[in-house]
Amino acid sequence: MNLFKPFFAFTLAILSFTATSTAATVILDPNTPNLAIAVEGIVVDNITYTATFITEPASFYDIYDPNQDNDFSDSTTGAAPAFWDSTQNANSARDQLIAALGNNLLISSNSMSDLALIASQGSIPNNFRSHSDGSPAPSQDWSSGHPSLSKTHVYGENSLSQYHWAIFTPTNIPEPTSLALLSLTTLPLIIRRKRKAS
């Protein structure tokens, strides 16, 4: 079993190198200065995403779960929210999004906002956490996550008018390499057999 440990670590090193070797890039509206319409090449957990932005008033339920049964099969974006159950992955997506956006805005050049909400699961069933850029305006910095957002809050109207949703769409789901396949399927079986034998 001692032989397998460095081999497994080597495989992990290859996978993590792949995940961090690309940089996300912002796509700007050609007709409006500094208006971001998408961010391409966000890589989280070895999957590449394009982020687009919903700027019309919408709640979490409006976008992800219209019948409010906590099943995302009726999501209007065509997919369950990426990083939904992983704060770590949502933070990674947020950091790449912020880095790519720079000082660009999400609604218009007249808007002060560059704030995008990334949904991930909170501890209270009807709440979720947001992971967003809070600078330079509005003044709240939610970059570590906002713990008390409700799925029924409607963003894009009234006091929440400067907030928008960032929707992540996978652009490639890589086929596992033979190396990764070996480490994920065969190795645990071998280890289990060895444990049973001893």
Ligand SMILES: [Ca+2]
């Ligand atoms: Ca549903």
